[in-house]
Structures are given as C-alpha cells and as structure tokens.
Amino acid sequence: MKKMIRGAIKLLLFVVFVGIMFLWIMTPTKTHRNIWRPKIQAKVNNTTYFGTQGATILEYAFPMLFLAALGCVYLHLGKNPDDNQTESANEKKGRLSVWKGPALVKGPLGVVSWIELAFFAMFLALVIWSFGNYLYVGFSTMNTPHMHGNMGHPVEVRIEEGWQKRLKTAAFRLGLVGNLCFVFLFFPVARGSSILPLFGLTSESSIKYHVWLGHMALALFAAHSLGYIVYWVATEQFSEMIEWKKYGISNVAGEIAMLAGLAMWATTFPQIRRKSFELFFYTHYLYIVFVVFFVLHVGISYTYMMLPNLFLFMIDRYLRFLQSRKNVRLLSTRLLPCETVELNFSKSPGLQYSTTSILFINVPSISKLQWHPFTISSNSNLEPEKLSIIIKKEGSWSQKLYQILSTSSEQRLNMAVEGPYGPSSSNHLLRHDTLVMVSGGSGITPFFSIIREIIFLSTTMNRKTPKIILVSAFKNSADLTMLDLLLPITGSPSDISRVQLQIEAYVTREKQQNMDNNKNLIQTIWFKPNVSDQPISAILGSNYWLWLGVIISCSFIIYLILMGIITRYYIYPIDHNTNQMFPSASRNVICMLLICISIGITASAVVFKNKNRNAMEAKQIQNMDAPSPTTSPGSWFHNADKELESLPQQSLVEATNLLYGSRPDLKKILFEVEGSSVGALVSGPKQMRHDVATICASGLADNLHFESISFSW
Structure with missing residues (x-):
C-alpha cells in the first residue's frame, strides 16, 4: 500500500516538475506575455486581497512550494525502505551507471558526471533561450517614444538614439536572465530542504551548483548594472543613479544590492577563499543585504518568482538557528x-x-x-x-x-x-x-x-x-x-x-x-x-520530513492570510481612495516582515512540540564511561x-x-x-x-x- 502511494506521489511530483520547467521555458515568449499572463491577471489580480501580486504567486510561487511540501510526504513514506529495494535498484544500475560516470575530470567545473553535464547544458540553453526571446520582445516594442515621469506629474518625452535604446533594452534583459539564475540559487544551500533529496542530491554535493549559479547570476547582474550606467552617462541622466523612486523600480536599492553582491563574489574565488577563509566566511553574510535590497529594487511582486528558493532557505536557516541555540553534550x-x-x-x-x-x-x-x-x-x-x-x-x-x-x-x-x-x-x-x-x-x-x-x-x-x-x-x-x-x-x-x-x-x-x-x-x-x-537530536524529531512539510505548507498559508488581510484593509484603501499609490518600499518591507513572521510562528510551534519528546529522551541517556x-x-x-x-x-x-x-x-x-x-x-x-x-x-x-x-x- 505504501509503495502504491509513493508511486502515485512520484508521478504527481513529476507532472508538477515538468509543468514548472515548461512555464520557465514559456516565460520570456510573447505567448506568455501577451496571452497567458493577461488572462491570469484578469482573474487573479482583480481581488482586493492579493492585488497585482496574485498572478505571480499563482504561477511561480505556489507550484514550487507545493512540490516541496508534497516531496516531504514522499520522503517520509520512504524513510524506511524495504530490503528488496536494493535488489530492484540493482537491476537499473546498468542503465544509470553510464550517466553517473565522470564526463569531465579537469577544468573549471571540476569532476562532473554526464547527468550533471546534461542538466548544466540544458540550463545554459534555457538562459540563452530566455535572453534571446527577451531581446526579441524588447526590440520589437522599442520604436515607441520613451516616456519619463511619475503619476500626477508632467511627462517628458526623451528622444534617444538607436544604440542607446538597444543598450537599455539589452541591459534590462540581462537583469531578467540574472533573475533566472537567482530563482535556483538558494536551493543547493538549503541543507534540510526536501528538494535536493527528491533528485538524489545532498547539500554538500550540491554546493558546486550554488557556485555555478552564483557566478552566472552575479556576472549577469554586473553586466546589467554596467549597461545602465553607460546608458545614463550617454543620455546625461546622472540623477538616475541616486534616485529612489517612491513607486516602481528603485535604482539606489539595486546599486546597494550590486555592491554587496560584488563583495561576496570577489571573495569566492579559490585563490582568496583558501588563503583568507575568514574573510570569505564573514563577507558571505552580505547575502542578507543583497536579498533585502534586491527585493526593494525589483519589488515584492516580481520577487515572487524567486520566492520558493528564498522561502525554503529561510525555513532551513531558522531551523538551524533554533538547533544551534543549545549546548550539546x-x-x-x-x-x-x-x-x-x-x-x-x-x-x-x-x-x-x-x-x-x-x-x-x-x-x-x-x-x-x-x-x-x-x-x-x-x-x-x-x-x-x-x-x-x-x-x-x-x-x-x-x-x-x-x-x-x-x-x-x-x-x-x-x-x-x-x-x-x-x-x-x-x-x-x-x-x-x-x-x-x-x-x-x-x-x-x-x-x-x-x-x-x-x-x-x-x-x-x-x-x-x-x-x-x-x-x-x-x-x-x-x-x-x-x-x-x-x-x-x-x-x-x-x-x-x-x-x-x-x-x-x-x-x-x-x-x-x-x-x-x-x-x-x-x-x-x-x-x-x-x-x-x-x-544531539533531530530538531523536528524522528518524523522530520512530515513536520517539515507542515512548516512549509502552514507558513505559506499563514503568510497569504496575513498579506490578504493587510492588503484588503490597509493597502487597498490607500491605493483606491486617494490620488497617491501605496509606496513600493513600504509594501516590500511589509511583505518581507510577514514572510519572516509566518515562518517564525510555524517553525517555532513545531520545534516546541518536538522539544518535550527530545527532553524525555535526553533524561534516559546516561553518560558513557567506557575505556x-x-x-x-x-x-x-x-x-x-x-x-x-x-x-x-x-x-x-x-x-x-x-x-x-x-x-x-x-x-x-x-x-x-x-x-x-x-x-x-x-x-x-x-x-x-x-x-x-x-x-x-x-x-x-x-x-x-x-x-x-x-x-x-
């Protein structure tokens, strides 16, 4: 019976995963932008509880978090596998062993198997595909005059040269492709997450994926920032570099995030990391600054595309924090x-x-x-x-x-x-x-x-x-x-x-x-x-995966409820009953705080529930006095x-x-x-x-x- 349930869950997980990958393939296309996205927005964004965030949550955040929560159930049911599994797996060994063998031995990527090389090639293809489609869509809409101005203020029409328009369009699309790398950046470093075990991976073996994604993301973000700086200099818009808009994109927040990212990036190279590990270690805490100002830069609505990997990492990081508060014997x-x-x-x-x-x-x-x-x-x-x-x-x-x-x-x-x-x-x-x-x-x-x-x-x-x-x-x-x-x-x-x-x-x-x-x-x-x-004991007890699934699902539901209440009774009245929109920075900060609160409440409750059982086991353990x-x-x-x-x-x-x-x-x-x-x-x-x-x-x-x-x- 358990085997049948696991088989059904595995099939559902595969279908959801394929759907997620298909969505990312279609995201940069005109079909998604002009047909699919408007239809979803028309049905979801009209609600007074989610506002303009609803479509992105439904498209990008919910499927991945559902995959993580359902994966916890799958792993819980398989934590005590039958002995026969080894023999049945042995029959498949011949087909898989070839793909698990090393394809590359020396080089910048280290020892890489054929499976890793295949997935890396597919991801590179997705990056190239996305950048090409983003450029195609961007250049096709480039002929319209560029408008400058805010709501309620006069609008200035700026005539730009062709190369300047193309530079700005390309710089903007480089940022979008960098965000694609950011979508997967934190999955490999969420040590206790259910995503990696679903693919047969561990956190320590996946660190290299985090390194690859980090180099790609920061290189693209650096090119994105440099492109805009050159554009602002060429068009004499120097004021844009120090502008923090009340609504929409904040350039100063993006610059702060980029500086934090460059500081982290500089210390990750082996020549520096091995000789000055403490410098690398402490500098890497700037990821907090990077993430916070990244959200302030692009806005919380767009950040929901990256939310699953950030959400799972925050849960894992908070559980690690709770476990590390006690002294071990x-x-x-x-x-x-x-x-x-x-x-x-x-x-x-x-x-x-x-x-x-x-x-x-x-x-x-x-x-x-x-x-x-x-x-x-x-x-x-x-x-x-x-x-x-x-x-x-x-x-x-x-x-x-x-x-x-x-x-x-x-x-x-x-x-x-x-x-x-x-x-x-x-x-x-x-x-x-x-x-x-x-x-x-x-x-x-x-x-x-x-x-x-x-x-x-x-x-x-x-x-x-x-x-x-x-x-x-x-x-x-x-x-x-x-x-x-x-x-x-x-x-x-x-x-x-x-x-x-x-x-x-x-x-x-x-x-x-x-x-x-x-x-x-x-x-x-x-x-x-x-x-x-x-x-030493498991922070969530013996049923770790089951309780982790509860934390993922309940914390996300609590966040949606809190966000819906605040949006309906605080943000929505300001947006629709006055001439001013609700400030973007305030909206972003509120949503980040709500995410932290929902994770903190749920994880703390589950840990407290398992704390009593761990305490009972601790009383039963005697000091070992053996020669x-x-x-x-x-x-x-x-x-x-x-x-x-x-x-x-x-x-x-x-x-x-x-x-x-x-x-x-x-x-x-x-x-x-x-x-x-x-x-x-x-x-x-x-x-x-x-x-x-x-x-x-x-x-x-x-x-x-x-x-x-x-x-x-």
Whole structure:
C-alpha cells in the first residue's frame, strides 16, 4: 500500500516538475506575455486581497512550494525502505551507471558526471533561450517614444538614439536572465530542504551548483548594472543613479544590492577563499543585504518568482538557528599524535543518519560566528547513543581547537551543532560487489561510517555486503594512527570476521618504520557535561520530513492570510481612495516582515512540540564511561603491545598491509579488482580525485563506477 502511494506521489511530483520547467521555458515568449499572463491577471489580480501580486504567486510561487511540501510526504513514506529495494535498484544500475560516470575530470567545473553535464547544458540553453526571446520582445516594442515621469506629474518625452535604446533594452534583459539564475540559487544551500533529496542530491554535493549559479547570476547582474550606467552617462541622466523612486523600480536599492553582491563574489574565488577563509566566511553574510535590497529594487511582486528558493532557505536557516541555540553534550575526545582529534558526542537514539553525513559545529570560545562542517565517522545503527566526528589540525580554527583540547584542564567544553545532513539512504553503496575506497590523509574519515555500516549489516543484520578494499595514503607513520579510529570506543561486535575487509596503507614520505614512537599513542579525555547540555537530536524529531512539510505548507498559508488581510484593509484603501499609490518600499518591507513572521510562528510551534519528546529522551541517556581500545592497526604498527585482546582489532590488524616509501598504483589496483560492479569511492586531495575519475572514465574497465566524496567548498 505504501509503495502504491509513493508511486502515485512520484508521478504527481513529476507532472508538477515538468509543468514548472515548461512555464520557465514559456516565460520570456510573447505567448506568455501577451496571452497567458493577461488572462491570469484578469482573474487573479482583480481581488482586493492579493492585488497585482496574485498572478505571480499563482504561477511561480505556489507550484514550487507545493512540490516541496508534497516531496516531504514522499520522503517520509520512504524513510524506511524495504530490503528488496536494493535488489530492484540493482537491476537499473546498468542503465544509470553510464550517466553517473565522470564526463569531465579537469577544468573549471571540476569532476562532473554526464547527468550533471546534461542538466548544466540544458540550463545554459534555457538562459540563452530566455535572453534571446527577451531581446526579441524588447526590440520589437522599442520604436515607441520613451516616456519619463511619475503619476500626477508632467511627462517628458526623451528622444534617444538607436544604440542607446538597444543598450537599455539589452541591459534590462540581462537583469531578467540574472533573475533566472537567482530563482535556483538558494536551493543547493538549503541543507534540510526536501528538494535536493527528491533528485538524489545532498547539500554538500550540491554546493558546486550554488557556485555555478552564483557566478552566472552575479556576472549577469554586473553586466546589467554596467549597461545602465553607460546608458545614463550617454543620455546625461546622472540623477538616475541616486534616485529612489517612491513607486516602481528603485535604482539606489539595486546599486546597494550590486555592491554587496560584488563583495561576496570577489571573495569566492579559490585563490582568496583558501588563503583568507575568514574573510570569505564573514563577507558571505552580505547575502542578507543583497536579498533585502534586491527585493526593494525589483519589488515584492516580481520577487515572487524567486520566492520558493528564498522561502525554503529561510525555513532551513531558522531551523538551524533554533538547533544551534543549545549546548550539546561532549562525552570524550581522543587525541592522536598526528594532530587529529575525535570528538564523541551524546546523541538521541531516535536520531538516524546515513553514511557520509556531515555535522556543523561551533565552538564559542574560538568564534561565535564560525561554523565548520566535518564528516561523521560513527554509525547510527552501531552506536545508537553516540555520534563522532574527526578533525585534522590544519586551518587556524582547527589549530585553536586542538590546542584547547590538548592543553586545557577544563572538564567541559561548550559546543553547538547543526545537523547532521547527508543522503537520505546509503543503499546505493550496497549495490556493488566490491567497494574500493581511495583516500589521502584525513580524507579517510568519510569511509569510517561506511565501514561501520557494513560491519553492522554483516554481523547484526546478517545481510550480504560488498567486499571492502581501503587504500589509504599517509605522509608519515604518525598519520597511521588514523586507523585507530576505524572502530568505535564501544558498540563494535565482538566478531567481525565475516566482513571482507582489506586495508592497503601507504606511508609516502618514509622509507621504513619509525621506531621512535612510544606506546601511549592515543590520549583519551573524558568530560563531565553540565545538566543543561543536551544530546544531539533531530530538531523536528524522528518524523522530520512530515513536520517539515507542515512548516512549509502552514507558513505559506499563514503568510497569504496575513498579506490578504493587510492588503484588503490597509493597502487597498490607500491605493483606491486617494490620488497617491501605496509606496513600493513600504509594501516590500511589509511583505518581507510577514514572510519572516509566518515562518517564525510555524517553525517555532513545531520545534516546541518536538522539544518535550527530545527532553524525555535526553533524561534516559546516561553518560558513557567506557575505556578506550587498547590496540588497533595504527598502534600495533608502532610497536605497541602485540598482545591483541580485542577480536575486532585483531581482525583489522590481520587485514592490513603496510607499505613504506611508495604511492598507491591506483590504475593497477582498480583494474585488478574482480566483480561485475565495483564502486570506486575517493576522498582526498584534488589530484587524487582527478586520477581516480580519469581511470573510471577511460572505459578500459566496464565494471568501475566512480563516486566522489568531496567536501572542498
């Protein structure tokens, strides 16, 4: 029954999505402008409750928000998929694997699959199509004299030269095409939104789409602004640059938005972002200024075209804000000699997350504003009451954190989190016969959660799992202690011999084993949290998707009701009973405030409803007081006691092959792997990802299927 309901919802979602895409294709055409749009306006815009905004809400805002709300129901019904789904999906693997393979490996877009390349090409075609049609419509209406003036004032007729008219028309249309990029700009960064999972995407894997759209939008907006500046200079209309019209378009607001956009854009390029991350991070908060003044520039009626992605992002951002207000319970930390730390948090047993999920953390004693994402190394099935992340000492923020943990004598550390965020399911990994995981340095951390998931499925669930080949490259022998974190402190089954695991560890900068390491390689620090510290839990409880759908639908309905009341009893009388129209800026500000109020009321109510349940679960969770493992592969290879008391760690040591002074021959390793389907997962430096992608895209081995796990933002 559930499968049939999901099938019906999926069909409806597909129909709505196709309709939305068709609408955007038709938007720049004369058919839409002269036939469809006037008919919709005649029926909707006559109402005293919505005014001129009704048609845009009905055309552009409602379908996308309906898709997001219905998608929440679809994801809620599929959050516990049947085991048979993996097998049925395996039958479709052959057709999809070709499209999921890398099409481009090197270049400005990075590693891009055929599906991504196809959608990117279609979007570029839509941009070109829209610009061409906008120009055609604009040039066809260009022969009429250009009128200047406001309601109730004399009208001046300005005679313009042909090139000036064409420049102004082209500049205006460049802004319209930039708005098309803006329509999709915030979808990839709404971490908990339902839109991305509907397409099998995650927020961390979609950041590159946000980057692409951001570059395109700001380039078009910059060309739009430059075109108007040249036009104003050529026609000697310098006053237009400092004009804030009471009705209609406000040029000053657009200039402020453009300056904020340029400041953000300048710091996003890799050369600046990597060297001055804090500058990039803080400058990006100017998106608030950009959005507010963008709305003041174009007006709220036109902004409804971009409303869905802004609306969903604001919901997600407010939920993240509510989650980050509480301090989480940090149980312990493990310090490694390779300047790496593992943080172990208490979590609610009801919180479930998939492999390769990420968690954003904030340490107020370092920075109250900075949030950094880290891969979750634990497994929600194997460790139901604990969540772990691994942090390598690299940037200034992580260096300060390592210094605090290694030198401070405090028994508690204030931390806040957002997340976790990740794929809706990890079943796609189980479709392969073998998983080859290639990592460099700290890039090994995403694979810990995958290995622990396979351990759980193989030992506890007694399911057939793929063979694992872990190929890890480390700079020196001290980094080998990263392998000590492969198994959790507690929760690992006593016998993992059924797991087919092979570890190939390479130490690239040392020719032989370093004998100078002492036996006490790992330092474990246990904390004593305050009673106010809470375990990590889902902000909307176990029924996250269902409650998110309630927030989306109810907040939008509340907004429409509030806007309708204010329009009918406040704005409408001024517009129709006086000689003056209601000021555009005031209308825009009121609508923005109503959107914030409706989201705040609905989201706060739902979070408060789930807060009591989370509090009850928090009382049931006891502090974990378990000893740290005595040995594991990393410490064993560093001359620690060879007396292995733990069977899981003994199995890992036996499965590990250590090589010094060489790098892995990735082509040989991948080509020699047997099996009809081999998943090639890579996490590490950019060059390593490119090498594995090139091998998989070469076509020399039909059984290789590339999957990049990159968190390089």
